[in-house]
Amino acid sequence: MTDTLEIYVDLNNDQGDTETTLVGRCRYIAKRNSQSSVFEYTEKWLKHPQAFAIDPANLPLDRQPFYTSSSKSALPGALRDTAPDRWGQQLIKRAFRKAGENRALSEIDYLLAINDRTRIGALRYKREHENSFDHNIGPYRVPPLIQLPALMNAADAVQTNTETADDLRLLLNEGSPLGGARPKSAVVDNEGLLAIAKFPKPDDDRSIPHGEVLAMKLAKRAGMQVADAKLQDVAGRPVALISRFDRHKSQRIPFLSAMSLLGLSDGDEATYIDIAECIRMYSSEPKADLHELWRRIIFSVLIGNLDDHLRNHGFLYDGEDKWRLSPAYDLNPVPASEKTRELSTWISDAGPDADVDQALSAAPYFALKNKQALAILNEVSIALKGWQSLARQLGMNPADIAVYATAIKP
Template identity: 40%
Template sequence: MADFEVHIDLTGETRRLKDPDRFSLEPALALTRGAFAPPAGLATFGSIGDSAPDTWGRRLMQRAERRSAEREARAVRTLAESDYLLGVADETRLGALRFRRVGEEVFQAPIQNGVPAVIELGRLLQITERILRDEETDEDLRLIFAPGSSLGGARPKASVVDQHGHLSIAKFPKETDEYSMETWEEIALRLADQAGIVTPRHELIEVAGKAVMLSRRFDRNGVIRIPFLSAMAMMNARDGERGSYPEIVDALAEHGAQGKTDAHALYRRVVFNVLISNVDDHLRNHGFLWLGKAGWSLSPAYDLNPVPTNLKARVLTTNIDLDEGTCSLDLLEAASGYFALTLAQGRTIIKEVATVTSTWRDTAKAVGARNSEINRMASAFEHDDLKRASVL
């Protein structure tokens, strides 16, 4: 049983439903009068779930609750989903949704000292290291809670304001990492840029001798918040549920601002994922931005992480066709029709992406990856699919 459920009632919202700028938060919420409950088995709507923290943010909230219980000499309270949702810092919350309690003016959760500047990365890195070792202090949690609680994923990260004043995500290493995941995400993003895939602004920064990846938030335009919806929310899927790229294409065709263009762009991303072995491409790692009355459009690509085959088999988490996710050039070619492409068009995209990913060693060296790591990662890039794609 869920410990809370969200229900939305638009029965008395005639004025808002007539607003010319109105739009549905997600397909499950029709723009009609009435009461709505989440799809069966879900505690909340996907669009609201996108605003809640994932593993890292929840970890911070649980640590903060444990500290509070120790100070107050009471039992540790099990946090409810509502605690997680309302505990996220409003200033850094993903997308455009904001929450406040009935009768209150303050959006939840307010933060006292604002989002830290990029010059604070050294201190934030030290705090995340202490948290991962279970050695954090009350002051550590106070400093990291607001910038870190809103962010998804399991790895340590924090919101910062970059040197140009833009809200960004800083991704930190873990002492137990076998290789620098931040360095290889930067390498993947540079390759994606060259392969014609739209990505956020990004850079790799050295902090205390360690690589930290900085990625600009694409759901912000200055102070304007841009609505965001994950593919998981768009498709009414459950966390961890396996979806497929053709289903994402169908959602774009029905709700998208530029369905065919985005379908072609999505195919390019699938090809890229196959060729760099980015196998953690679950439905939370695909997103859409609201472009106004035209509808939803693919967000910039994010969380691109090549994985060597000794850690994970080359099987995508999101299926390439309706049933299969195994990385395969044959499967890519056979699936091209799902993406509104002819076989010839699909092969052209495969060839273009392969031409770029075949230069991965040069890009890795330019980023500063160590030779030992380059050799360690070779199986993610050098495989039969690349060989075949390069001679199409």
């Protein structure tokens, strides 16, 4: 099977209008036991005054074709970052089956099943000869918060394998934004801005939404750049609402995961020191981003945010071929009963332990002197003091507070 994608971005011109500009084409080839792709920038994009490499590690701004071949993914990192996560893939598989299509789905099938308006980042896709970015999906409107009960009921049905075609249509048409396996949907908040609604699962043994919103608010208190987060009660159950930081009103902002900016794929390993080197290469404000990243390391160590894999660190395009560390997202304290105190992304080659001393030893790699690092450690520790009071303000029950106390160690 061969499929060719046209890849576009929206740019603001001198008059303040938006121009949708063709960046390049990606030819995808899927065989029974292999998959590959070749990407080429268009000549118009290479000459465009606002041109930038959409994926600096894998697709530098050059006229040559770029080949990607892997048993995991044949999409370049920038495209892979916009594809659906495990939750989205689950919805798409079931929707295709209910429609009577039992064929194996390609990465392009998954990629184009995500709605254009809600897709993460700035890349927009058409198949060759298509006239619309919506791929003939039909009329579409991101649901307002008033539809949260229907969305949560549909998500529950998927979790219990009782979903209908209408349930899948409701969830799938809203897309599946930033990664993970948790049920979620795009929504429009009361200010008319895009947000992610993250739902509880029927078999959760604690309130995951409470834990995430608590972590996000503690992160902000600790001086970190973080996506806005709040809780919404839906029929007596908590839903986390996370603002989309890859949008400025209607403007789309290019996004890359740390995995892609490092030129890596799922399953590849890297350390925070490797991300620091990446910041030195690509950031428009490297010192500020290095200090911010180290603050996030300390925060993750102290709250037990152990699922800090390379997709859970992001970068936003900042102009002139430079990138900035995105606001923090997907922060979740992990109780001691579920996982040993090991970070998914190691601080350094010294090992996976979520250890303050190891973080302090690595501080020079983040442009920090020992006195500066100790000051940040103190600031984060103070911000976490009395976290139980904030948890109660958010409506967390005593049993969950006791569970999260095994993760948060200020």
